[in-house]
Amino acid sequence: MKKRLFILNVVLMLPMLIFQACGQNQTNKVETKKSNPMENKMNTSDNPYYSRTSTEKLTVSDSEWKKILPEDLYQVARKANTERAFTGTLWNSETKGTYYCAVCGNKLFRSNQKFVSSCGWPSFFEQENKSSIVFKNDNSYGMRRIEALCxxxxxxxxxxxxxxxxxxxxxxxxxxxxxxxxxDTK
Known part of the structure; x- marks a missing residue:
């Protein structure tokens, strides 16, 4: 009987795990489409916290971020939602360059740390430096994952x-x- 229940649970949970491999929140997915797959540029003129040179830790209220960030970025970056797989322009790009946090400008990855995976999101095997990304346990939606944060x-x-x-x-x-x-410029 226990074996049957285990098999039934596996059969019922398997589709959910497959479709949420990278995703956080399947009901509130954010769809993003940019016109130029070679660039993912944000309008940073309204963001006083954006800097590609500062390494100062930021402590900004959620209400302040909501005023500054575009809605799609706010939902993902501040509410831990997820964009739909294969909708972002950078997932399969092999263009040489540098990847920064779209919220604050922190340098995260170089293109030589990127690989094309079949998951539908940009994938990297290594971060730019040890402090560029921090991690925390994420046990949401019945899964055990490690969340990556700027x-x-x-x-x-x-x-x-x-x-x-x-x-x-x-x-x-x-x-x-x-x-x-x-x-990169040539």
């Missing part, structure tokens, strides 16, 4: 999984809307 502004970026390529077997599964991309 080390400067504490915005939700995505999750860290142990199914990535060598050299370390890690996959930083990031929301494209949480990333700003600057292509």
């Amino acid at each position: 080390g400067r502004c504490n915005s939700h970026l995505g999750h860290l999984f142990d199914d990535g390529p060598e050299p370390n077997g890690k996959r930083y599964c990031m929301n494209a809307v949480s990333l700003e991309f600057e292509p």
Whole structure:
């Protein structure tokens, strides 16, 4: 009897786990589409906290972020929602450049740390430096995951999984809307 219940639970839970591999909140997904897949540029003129040079930790109220950030970015970065798979422009881009936090400008990844995965979100095997991203346990939706947060502004970026390529077997599964991309100049 216990074996039957276990099998029934596995059969019922498997589709949910498959569809939520990277996703946080399936009912409040944020759909993002940018016109140019080579760039994911934010209008930072209204954001006094945005800087690509400062490493100062930010403590900004949720109400202040809501005033500053575009709604799609706010929902993902501050409310830990997730954009739909394959809708962000950066998931399969192989353009050389640098990835920054779209909320605060913190340098997160270089393109040589990125790989194309089949999950539908930008994936990296390593962060730019040890303090650029911080982690916390995420046990939401009955899953055990590791949430990846910007080390400067504490915005939700995505999750860290142990199914990535060598050299370390890690996959930083990031929301494209949480990333700003600057292509290298030739």
